[in-house]
Amino acid sequence: MLDVRRSRLAFLALFAAVLLAKLLVAARLPLFVDEAFYWQEGQHLAAAYSDLPGLTAWLARLGVEVGGGGLLGLRWPFLLMAAAVPLLMVVLAKREFGAAVGWQAGSLALLLPLSGTLGLLALPDVALALATVLCVDAGTRLLRRAEAGAAFELALGLGIGALTHYRFVAVIGVGFVALLLLPEGRRALRSAWTWAAITCGATAWMPLVVWNLANADAGLRFQLVDRHPWAFHADGLWFVAIQALLATPLLLAAMLTASRRGAAASRPAVRYLAWSGGLLVLGFFLLGFVADNERVSFHWPLPGYLALLPLVPATLAAWSPTLRRLAWGLAGLGFAAVLGYYASVSVPAFRARSADTKWYPENFAGWDVLARVVQEELATLPAGTRLLADNFKIGAELGYVMGDPAIPVLDHPLNHHHGRAPQLRLWGLHRDAQYAPGDGSTLLVVAATDVPYRQLLERYHALCGMVGPLPAARVVNVDHGRRRFLLFRLQGRGAGPCTAPGLAWLDTPEAGAVIGRHVDLKGWAFKDGVGLSRVEVLLDGRPVGDVEYGLRDTGVAAYWKISTDPSHPQVGLGGNIDLGAVAPGRHWLGLRLHGRDGSVEDWAEQPVHVR
Structure with missing residues (x-):
């Protein structure tokens, strides 16, 4: 009883803290590109769209209609749905494994970084996670008895999933296989209630089917053909490594262990959860070796993790106290790290400092500045x-x-x-x-x-x-x-030949180089159609002198074969520049290109360290 009370208090405190933290971050986190497009889809209401079914756009429209055009106005429906996921996890695990396990499973859903941070962005993954938990919970209920309540929950989950993403097909297929593998599941599949739910779920796919029939299968072709190479690539190893970080290593190990042991357990609910979660995780891990490796895909295995979380408390209970505490601690650190990343992205100074790193949050950055200048x-x-x-x-x-x-x-x-x-x-x-x-x-x-x-x-x-x-x-x-x-x-x-913005490059100094106050520069620059008249050197946005321009460089035209700058091959630049009384430390070196047509363009800067 003490364990139940402690687990309940821990969950409630964690739930409140996570929800408050997410509200604070979501109110400041800059709009993500996909969120903006879902907002745009919501302003053109339709049953389905080229990239997704309609639910995400409908929720975005509901958000701004009720909550206004601010960031929280757009995101509040997604935050609300995300908050329902750990609560449903508690309900599922309490019913099947007892109160203490239920509260612990709910806490794990809050700390698992991929599920704990759901709702910060107005993305389809939120509804997809909710639909997964609803279907998994309904499946465990159907194993006990096929009745109206379980069938309604299954229909609701299937409907939400069908209206959310093509990827929900994986959840449906794996769930069906898991039921077929169990005698109790096959009995449930003979029930009229189960098939009524499946029929309702299938109906929810009709808007997407109709859209694809009317548009030459453009959406289906993109999701299944155009975006995937369907050829082996070693990036799948990175996919698995990233999962170990995002799920946290010990929690991922606990989920995989729970899946392996649960598949041979005597209790139908345990086997059902183990098969459902294990097959989903394995399937997405394998898919990482042949599918899209350019767009974001690290969130794909989340439905599998959600199916396995109710089994994890029992697995952790078999570990030593030290290892168990470490697993919980790493999960908490993982959640804090991901939430902290989103919080950092909300700070302009962080974005500026990370400009030269591969972690730069490109799809969050610059839109507010651009909008202000456009206006x-x-x-x-x-x-x-x-x-x-x-x-x-x-x-x-x-x-x-x-x-x-x-x-x-x-x-x-x-x-x-x-x-x-x-x-x-x-x-x-x-x-x-x-x-x-x-x-x-x-x-x-x-x-x-x-x-x-x-x-x-x-x-x-x-x-x-x-x-x-x-x-x-x-x-x-x-x-x-x-x-x-x-x-x-x-x-x-x-009319006339193409006049284009300038292009430039510094060969020396390289980005990140350590330089003195007198620095040798070498590179090239050109501007198609009219050419350049001069090139200035900038340090932290301030001119520090002109560099010699018009040096012979035949390699530039050879590389940029379509270039029409009349100055080729005299497009090289070089010389020694005195940076002046600049303080030692990190600075940003750039170029200002002056076109013969009177244009002035500041080129992108690169970091250097002045001794």
């Missing part, structure tokens, strides 16, 4: 100036800030890479390769850093093909240029 530009342009976005990310993020879900978007590889191009076309917002801005004023917003650097010149030429030669741009460098936006004022479609 400044629009205020100085003629009334009726149209806004045109380079890709769906810009269109959605600016749309959210400006309350405009109908910003047109140019054709861009990212639109196709993320399966958003078909949806943009259905809304009439996708502007294809021969788009003409028209006779009026247009502000084109381009994200230079949304394209790999080696493909950037090609993208500039593609923009010229769509809108004509590009005028001088207003450059918006965020976090030392790690996020780089270009704003072009277009007056109709210009």
